[in-house]
Amino acid sequence: MITAEQKPLNEIIDYISPYDRILLVGCNECVTVCAAGGRKEVGLLASAINLHCLQQGRTIEIKEITLERQCDPEYVEELVSEIDRADAILSMACGCGVQSIAERYKEMPVFPAVNTKFMGASISQGIWAERCQGCGDCLLGITGGICPVARCSKHLLNGPCGGTSNGMCEIAPDVDCAWCLIWERLKALGMEKRYEEIMEAKDFRPAGGGGPRKIVREDLSL
Amino acid sequence: MENFEPEIVAFCCHYCAYTAADMAGSKRISYPANVKIIRVPCTGKVDAIHIMKAFEKGADGVYVAGCLEGDCHFKNGNTRARYRVEHVQKILEDLGWEKERLAMINMSAGMGERFARTALEFTEKIKDLGPSPIKITNTDKHHKTIS
Numbered sequence: 001m002i003t004a005e006q007k008p009l010n011e012i013i014d015y016i017s018p019y020d021r022i023l024l025v026g027c028n029e030c031v032t033v034c035a036a037g038g039r040k041e042v043g044l045l046a047s048a049i050n051l052h053c054l055q056q057g058r059t060i061e062i063k064e065i066t067l068e069r070q071c072d073p074e075y076v077e078e079l080v081s082e083i084d085r086a087d088a089i090l091s092m093a094c095g096c097g098v099q100s101i102a103e104r105y106k107e108m109p110v111f112p113a114v115n116t117k118f119m120g121a122s123i124s125q126g127i128w129a130e131r132c133q134g135c136g137d138c139l140l141g142i143t144g145g146i147c148p149v150a151r152c153s154k155h156l157l158n159g160p161c162g163g164t165s166n167g168m169c170e171i172a173p174d175v176d177c178a179w180c181l182i183w184e185r186l187k188a189l190g191m192e193k194r195y196e197e198i199m200e201a202k203d204f205r206p207a208g209g210g211g212p213r214k215i216v217r218e219d220l221s222l
Numbered sequence: 223m224e225n226f227e228p229e230i231v232a233f234c235c236h237y238c239a240y241t242a243a244d245m246a247g248s249k250r251i252s253y254p255a256n257v258k259i260i261r262v263p264c265t266g267k268v269d270a271i272h273i274m275k276a277f278e279k280g281a282d283g284v285y286v287a288g289c290l291e292g293d294c295h296f297k298n299g300n301t302r303a304r305y306r307v308e309h310v311q312k313i314l315e316d317l318g319w320e321k322e323r324l325a326m327i328n329m330s331a332g333m334g335e336r337f338a339r340t341a342l343e344f345t346e347k348i349k350d351l352g353p354s355p356i357k358i359t360n361t362d363k364h365h366k367t368i369s
Contacts, residue, residue, distance in 0.1 A: 055359055
């Protein structure tokens with residue numbers, strides 16, 4: 001999923017300070033799962049903004065809405081009935097959601113309330129870690145299901161480097177050495193031979209090096 | 223502000239703090255009437271939004287009173303409550319409020335005296351901190367309107 005974290009409250013308040021009627025829009029997908037911009041977080045942020053405004057002696061009208069998905073035009077359309085009653089939109093979705101709203105409602109200022117972080121997996125309750133960088137050419141089939149692009153600090157394809165120490169990366173004592181994990185996994189699977197195959201330099205154009213990416217499925221388009 | 227009588231909301235677990243309040247009553251131990259008790263089945267049921275709404279509606283202080291650490295009737299509800307209290311304390315600090323306006327307190331069902339003492343101490347603490355920043359603003363506005 002796409003992970004995110006709420007922006008500092010003062011940054012959010014600065015964005016919306018010129019406006020009196022705010023449409024605060026959450027998203028029921030990734031940001032709900034990582035507890036950054038779901039219905040619950042929308043309620044908490046609205047309450048915090050309200051407290052701030054009450055303290056300033058001003059009134060603010062905050063309409064809370066959580067869409068099924070902010071990155072799909074069908075759901076973004078649901079804001080049509082509310083848009084006239086707002087001066088600005090504050091979105092708690094990832095960057096994709098914020099941009100979908102900005103594109104649909106061109107006359108309306110849209111501000112992000114979260115910082116979009118990375119594509120990650122849940123490690124345990126409340127902990128998420130990066131697992132994929134969307135390189136566009138998945139290597140997991142030859143690295144034992146552990147991604148060196150996302151999990152090696154240097155994105156090495158033929159690791160490890162000299163910075164590995166007792167299975168950990170030199171950048172921090174709590175960061176696993178991805179290549180150590182890959183070796184252990186290949187060994188457990190009896191696939192050590194794979195480790196000896198030298199990987200050629202990776203083409204990073206599908207990873208974004210070739211400009212903004214797009215998927216076109218003609219069989220699905222209307 | 224003279225004669226300030228704070229409004230305090232206490233979310234009390236049915237299995238400990240609420241029973242402790244009952245115990246205080248049975249023992250005729252008085253505690254400040256400023257504390258308004260809300261009984262919850264477990265402090266793990268108290269969400270961050272409940273605490274925020276209490277402040278929004280004008281509470282000067284809020285505390286969540288749950289079972290002793292390790293003694294939660296539902297295993298770890300009081301631990302969850304403590305994390306949530308810390309989360310809301312962080313929001314209050316971001317807003318420029320004193321985080322001491324919110325507290326997590328632990329006690330057992332038999333601690334009637336502790337319940338009364340806690341209510342008294344927390345009320346005194348909030349009296350020292352003064353009214354909620356919302357009320358200060360409203361009072362200022364009121365004074366300006368009159369003058």
